[in-house]
Amino acid sequence: MAVNTLFKSKDVEVFGSGFRKVYALCDKGNIKVEATYENDGFSFSFYRDIESHSVTEHDTINVTKPSLPSTVPTETKVYLLLKEDPTQTREILAGKTGRTVRTIQRALDKLSGEGKIKRMINIAGENNFSETAFTVREGEKWHLRWFTPGGEIDLCGHATLGTAYVLLNFYEKDAQRVVFTTLSGDLIVTRKGDLYEMEFPAYDLKKVDVTAAMEDALGASVKEAFLARDLLCVLDDEETVRNLNPDLEIIKQIDGLLVHVTARGKDEDCVFRSFAPKLSVAEDPVCGSGHCHIIPYWADSLGKNKLVAYQASRRGGTLYCRREGSRIFMAGKAALYSIDELFI
Numbered sequence: 001m002a003v004n005t006l007f008k009s010k011d012v013e014v015f016g017s018g019f020r021k022v023y024a025l026c027d028k029g030n031i032k033v034e035a036t037y038e039n040d041g042f043s044f045s046f047y048r049d050i051e052s053h054s055v056t057e058h059d060t061i062n063v064t065k066p067s068l069p070s071t072v073p074t075e076t077k078v079y080l081l082l083k084e085d086p087t088q089t090r091e092i093l094a095g096k097t098g099r100t101v102r103t104i105q106r107a108l109d110k111l112s113g114e115g116k117i118k119r120m121i122n123i124a125g126e127n128n129f130s131e132t133a134f135t136v137r138e139g140e141k142w143h144l145r146w147f148t149p150g151g152e153i154d155l156c157g158h159a160t161l162g163t164a165y166v167l168l169n170f171y172e173k174d175a176q177r178v179v180f181t182t183l184s185g186d187l188i189v190t191r192k193g194d195l196y197e198m199e200f201p202a203y204d205l206k207k208v209d210v211t212a213a214m215e216d217a218l219g220a221s222v223k224e225a226f227l228a229r230d231l232l233c234v235l236d237d238e239e240t241v242r243n244l245n246p247d248l249e250i251i252k253q254i255d256g257l258l259v260h261v262t263a264r265g266k267d268e269d270c271v272f273r274s275f276a277p278k279l280s281v282a283e284d285p286v287c288g289s290g291h292c293h294i295i296p297y298w299a300d301s302l303g304k305n306k307l308v309a310y311q312a313s314r315r316g317g318t319l320y321c322r323r324e325g326s327r328i329f330m331a332g333k334a335a336l337y338s339i340d341e342l343f344i
Helices: 002-008 018-028 074-084 090-097 101-112 114-127 158-171 212-218 238-242 288-302
Strands: 031-038 041-048 132-138 141-148 151-153 177-182 185-192 195-201 206-208 224-227 231-234 259-264 270-276 281-284 306-311 317-324 327-332
Touching: 018 031, 074 090, 074 101, 090 101, 114 132, 114 141, 114 151, 132 158, 141 158, 158 177, 158 185, 158 195, 158 288, 195 288, 212 231, 212 259, 231 288, 238 259, 238 270, 259 288, 270 288, 288 306, 288 317, 288 327
Parallel strands: 141 177, 231 259, 270 306
Antiparallel strands: 031 041, 132 141, 141 151, 177 185, 185 195, 195 327, 206 224, 224 231, 259 270, 270 281, 306 317, 317 327
């Protein structure tokens, strides 16, 4: 019944930003949730203490009543609403239809032609980087989307930083900040000297039991483990993190969209690495959304909100981070690698 109620509410998706909504809704309702990777997607298991509250067919969780009949397809609803006022944003359309922003985006993709979304996926596959970013101006903001070789994701840090670098150095040279509208809400990047500082939402970490599968996947002893969108594994020392040679096939079978491993650093506050075989990415060279898991952990562990983090991938990268409430600020440098022309 809990599963049925959550999915009927249309507040829950099975991928990307939906993970955070699942955990947030379940936390409100005192429901334990576990996500498991399947060959064709993700499955959720929900548990609730019957003694604390009985779930009945009348229970609802944040159900938004749509202004149009629920039997009308989302694409039709969006088309009719845009016909009345074509300036409406995705957020406004989501509120009027009772759907999530991600669902609205999918409807817009279908209305504008599936060729565009397929083209972005194909470009990301040809680039074969951990993420490829696509952006277009929407009023005073820029609409930003990210694609891995395996599909679209809901949050990416280094592709956001790279996009901001291009916009602030080639398109808006006099500006000091740029605001992106994304599947994870508005993201702000500010130029500060030779650094670009990003403001991202922090993930709410839930401590989970260390399993044999985690240690088999990493080939190392895991000190602590936490789960949000991704799985965070804390190891004993920096050298173990640096020398890790994980089994990516086992990682595909354990919880979390990505798997991050971290330890206390010698020269920096912490070091970490990020693995994403579920998204067809073996290792992310510098993962911004990973810092939204890692910085909250180390801020609490070290008792300070300003930290320097080093991603110990083959390429490597240093981020200067701070936590302010539920927001994570990450600053890093960017370098222009190439200016290309695509033949598509």
